[in-house]
Amino acid sequence: MSKPLEPNSFMTGPDEEGHFGIFGGRYVAETLMPLILELEQAYNSAKADPDFHAEIEYLNKHYTGRPSPLYFAESLTEHLGGAKIYFKRDELNHTGSHKINNCLGQILLAKKMGKTRIIAETGAGQHGVAAATVAAKFGFPCVVYMGKTDVERQSPNVFLMKLLGAEIVPVTAGAGTLKDAMNEALRDWVTNVDDTYYLIGTAAGPHPYPELVRDFQSVIGKECKEQIMEAEGRLPDMLVASVGGGSNAIGLFHPFLDDKDVEIVGVEAGGLGLDGDQHCASLSAGKPGVLHGNRTFLLQDDDGQILEGHSISAGLDYPGIGPEHSYLRDTNRVEYVPIMDTEALEAFQLLCKTEGIIPALEPCHALAEVVKRAPKMGKDKIIVMNLCGRGDKDVFTVGKALGVDMETS
């Protein structure tokens, strides 16, 4: 296989049409096209507006609690006996994950555009909770589309969203998971074009969403760069993050893409293994296609029908991936690897016991990869991992997987 020509910079994308290499773009129904173009215009003007940036910065600091700490995981480092391990602790954010970074940026954009109603899709409910949170704070009505299967397995987050005043619409089409929720959100948007802002939760969808979500999440990588310079006086040797749609990962990776000595690893949900179709490793086992407004790697059959996929982690349960990750894979800038459900579960328990941190199942995939790699690296090496969510929401799932009955124990 011929190696594609390496670009001078990995940070220049997307182009004007929203492409990262051959990926990305704007594959939407004509009804939505004017809305997408309007959003692009609004985002370009917001980017050039110092007040917009100042407002985000203020909210990041006083509402979310940024900067999130960069924490040296000393016990885990000792336990694994290799590279020094740091966690970027976005699980300490308000709402318990990195999702709030994106939601604050987009709600300010919605306000600027004069929209009066928010819709969102959610899988695990982390984005739904963050969207409902910002909608509550800024006084918008909010409708969250959530697959029926996910509504059942993520009941704590469903209750939280209701407390925050959001209306939850369970989606029964398809298998009732994230992709079906996204289809239904798009159907709402195409119907309510005048007043509605679609607050997408990950760095995917039609241009300009992948770009703007990445930009709002890049606060993770920018802070991390400063913090690691302060702590170690140099950049890390390796970054590791889990990828579902890929927003936490692109947020950490993007500011480092042109630092060629920093090795970057994205970790996909390997589910029950890549042999069958019970996984969500679109970059490792999928092929390029077009879904939800962008060209990207997708899990699909020979007829181009999209598969449902599986992961123990509802937040990684998506058969696609943000288009910029597809580009970073094809240019070999980032290495993408799968981690199985069982490995993620082991990593979950390890972190609880060594560091006293209960992580979400999503970053446990990244952690399991760190567990594999750190012992093989010298003690002078540094790994930074994005600990992008906390695990409270997952205790029932983990309990079930470990055979613990929560009702009686």
Add this chain to the structure above:
Amino acid sequence: MKTRIDTRFEALKAEGRPGLVTFIMAGDPNLEVGQEVLNGLPNAGADLIEIGMPFSDPMADGPSIQLAGQRALKGGQTLAKTLAMVAKFRKLGSETPIILMGYYNPIYIYGNEIFLKDANAAGVDGLIIVDLPPEADDELCIPAMDHNINFIRLATPTTDAARLPKVLENTSGFLYYVSITGITGAAAPDPDRVGKAVAAIKAKTDIPVAVGFGVRTAEQAADIGRGADGVVVGSALVSVILDNLDDQGNPREGTARAVHALVEDLASGVRSVKHG
């Protein structure tokens, strides 16, 4: 180039009435009955035929067409089988234009060039690909012209005067005016508003304009048809198939006949209209 679509709209213009464009989902309720439904459409009064290419994630479709696609996929429908259906239909000698409608991914995976070649050979005259806006014309719209296939674009209530030229630029065959903002099978459109919108489009182009989304009855078809060159009916037809399934989800005897009966009724609607 001149396609069967062009020829048909010329004939309709000479007759002075709007055409009836019927939508069915390929392979719904199964391959056999689906073929029977398709083959009988011209005799029932369909002037043009749209065949849906089933897709797992039909983002612009309402429940009726979503379910139709799911039934077809469950029965093993593929893009190759859909093309084979068209080829069989053509063997009957019909000159009724066939337009394939759906989403881009199955075509992209089939391979754009080979798809266009196979579609042309099967007797396909036009394509409506919901998620390929003019911004992506290089991918399929422009190559389709080289294969004598019309690329029919959708215009919607959100397509304003500034955007309309972009939508019209590479459209051929006809323009499909989506009468409402929303998904297929939603509320009925207001004929007055639609008439004005279509008149505004016709002031900018000589291409025929067909109107769809929300048309269910002969009366609505006539109302909408007064101001348009064609009226598209989809969800109402696939709903007939749903209504004719037994408890096991298999089609009852006479399912195709029931679809054709509604087509006949709708055809009487468009045939009652005399364009001035």
